[in-house]
Amino acid sequence: WQLKAKSSHGPQEPPCLPALPLIGSLLSLQSPCPPHVLFKELQKKYGETFLMMMGSHRVIIVNQHAHAKEVLLKKGKIFAGRPRTVTTDILTRDGKDIAFGDYSATWRFHRKIVHGALCMFGEGSASIERIICAEAQSLCCSVSEAAAVGLALDLAPELTRAVTNVVCSLCFNSSYSRGDPEFEGMLRYSQGIVDTVAKDSLVDVFPWLQVFPNADLRLLKHCVAIRDKLLQKKYDEHKADYSDHVQRDLLDALLRAKRSAENNNTADINAESVGLSDDHLLMTVGDIFGAGVETTTTVLKWAVAYLIHHPDVQRRIQHELDTKIGADRPPRLSDRGSLPYLEATIREVLRIRPVAPLLIPHVALSDTSIGDFRVKKGTRVIINLWSLHHDEKEWNSPELFDPDRFLDSEGTGLTIPSSSYLPFGTGIRVCLGEALAKMELFLFLSWILQHFTLSVPPDHSLPSLEGKFGVVLQPTKYKVKATPRPGWWRAKSQTC
Numbered sequence: 001w002q003l004k005a006k007s008s009h010g011p012q013e014p015p016c017l018p019a020l021p022l023i024g025s026l027l028s029l030q031s032p033c034p035p036h037v038l039f040k041e042l043q044k045k046y047g048e049t050f051l052m053m054m055g056s057h058r059v060i061i062v063n064q065h066a067h068a069k070e071v072l073l074k075k076g077k078i079f080a081g082r083p084r085t086v087t088t089d090i091l092t093r094d095g096k097d098i099a100f101g102d103y104s105a106t107w108r109f110h111r112k113i114v115h116g117a118l119c120m121f122g123e124g125s126a127s128i129e130r131i132i133c134a135e136a137q138s139l140c141c142s143v144s145e146a147a148a149v150g151l152a153l154d155l156a157p158e159l160t161r162a163v164t165n166v167v168c169s170l171c172f173n174s175s176y177s178r179g180d181p182e183f184e185g186m187l188r189y190s191q192g193i194v195d196t197v198a199k200d201s202l203v204d205v206f207p208w209l210q211v212f213p214n215a216d217l218r219l220l221k222h223c224v225a226i227r228d229k230l231l232q233k234k235y236d237e238h239k240a241d242y243s244d245h246v247q248r249d250l251l252d253a254l255l256r257a258k259r260s261a262e263n264n265n266t267a268d269i270n271a272e273s274v275g276l277s278d279d280h281l282l283m284t285v286g287d288i289f290g291a292g293v294e295t296t297t298t299v300l301k302w303a304v305a306y307l308i309h310h311p312d313v314q315r316r317i318q319h320e321l322d323t324k325i326g327a328d329r330p331p332r333l334s335d336r337g338s339l340p341y342l343e344a345t346i347r348e349v350l351r352i353r354p355v356a357p358l359l360i361p362h363v364a365l366s367d368t369s370i371g372d373f374r375v376k377k378g379t380r381v382i383i384n385l386w387s388l389h390h391d392e393k394e395w396n397s398p399e400l401f402d403p404d405r406f407l408d409s410e411g412t413g414l415t416i417p418s419s420s421y422l423p424f425g426t427g428i429r430v431c432l433g434e435a436l437a438k439m440e441l442f443l444f445l446s447w448i449l450q451h452f453t454l455s456v457p458p459d460h461s462l463p464s465l466e467g468k469f470g471v472v473l474q475p476t477k478y479k480v481k482a483t484p485r486p487g488w489w490r491a492k493s494q495t496c
């Protein structure tokens, strides 16, 4: 009967959570669990793809990979929209960035320029390797100072500094030393933004609530104002000594693209049609900071937490490092191919604790469908990566941390054992920094593990693996004991 109904009436509405006027499905979402875990639970009752109402917005939750790929790849262009929300509009001057900007000619042009610039300063050149290694070296020196006096260490601030400096070098050709007031200010405002933006807070669901005093919105506006002042300063400095002949960094590349669009030199596009304003350039750089720092730092923090829980995994990576690299030189990007177990461990960390468990919401730009379900134009679509990465049909014991699942049967080559694995998304909106992030994860972790063994400090408990959900899924604070490894002393003379 169902089949008959489908063929006579076309695609069906997805099953919908109970919804009331005005508040929508809010009552079904009351739960102590974070949203990605709740959505995974709700699929038992409503099916893998279901609909809910957030205020007046229709939101489809996708919990399985075939539908996820249909949204992201097969119908990527149709689902390439982003929702406008109160908090992201404040952050991005009404969507003039890449991550939260809606799909348009301007957006496409921006993504193309930034992608090109990232390739030039990232994958395509040795300079990014030099930048990351310099930060890895500085990180190892700081850790070794603390280790020498037997301190229990919170690695988070040093990891954040290292990753922020990589992004600073990339965007502005500059970096910060520890304690720099500008840098400390940047950390403070970043935290304020992370704490307040895009958390599906009530004002994003019910925009009219903005008329009431709201402490989160006040904090967000304050932090964005500080960020904008800093970005404007860097932008003015770059404009002042810009030359068409030298491209020092991403900001130069953006300026050059803007100028050439204004002079109508670009073959396929002109400034009028793409509207490449100063705001767009500033927000794009803000995006790279926003999307590039918190994510990568968080993965590093998860990796260290899991390595402390699994000393056997740590020993196996160190054995691989000792046999393939030794202690006389630090790891290089060209070693990636010969360290499969480390790469498999990084993949497993990205699977078991995806930092963006719900990706960024997508929006259907026209009436369409997902599988047999009808999707109306304007519907928001949330891909629940958490469900994909913990799907029992796709992964053996998904809750188990097991890097071996990413190695082939000989244990020497890398594989991806299920298509239910999308830590960086895929398609038109795939993460722009995937290649950069992978380089950073590899170099930072290999440097750290070549030099130190990480464990729980005496009188401390193991890090919690549960996580705290905000813009990204973060581990709660924990401390580590870093023991210098034999051989580190030989390498030390070359590093600190």
Ligand code: HEM
Pocket (backbone or CB within 6 Å): 072, 098, 099, 100, 111, 287, 288, 291, 292, 293, 295, 296, 299, 355, 356, 359, 360, 361, 423, 424, 425, 426, 428, 429, 430, 431, 432, 433, 434, 436, 437, 438
């Ligand atoms: C391990 C670190 C990272 C992870 C796991 C990660 C993951 C993701 C994910 C899941 C998305 C959303 C895809 C979607 O909505 O379909 C995304 C978007 C994005 N990421 Fe990353 N990311 C990481 C690091 C970075 C870095 C280092 C940069 C910058 C250089 C970056 C820049 C972006 C941008 C600009 C977007 C928006 C793309 C768009 O909307 O078109 N990310 N990332």
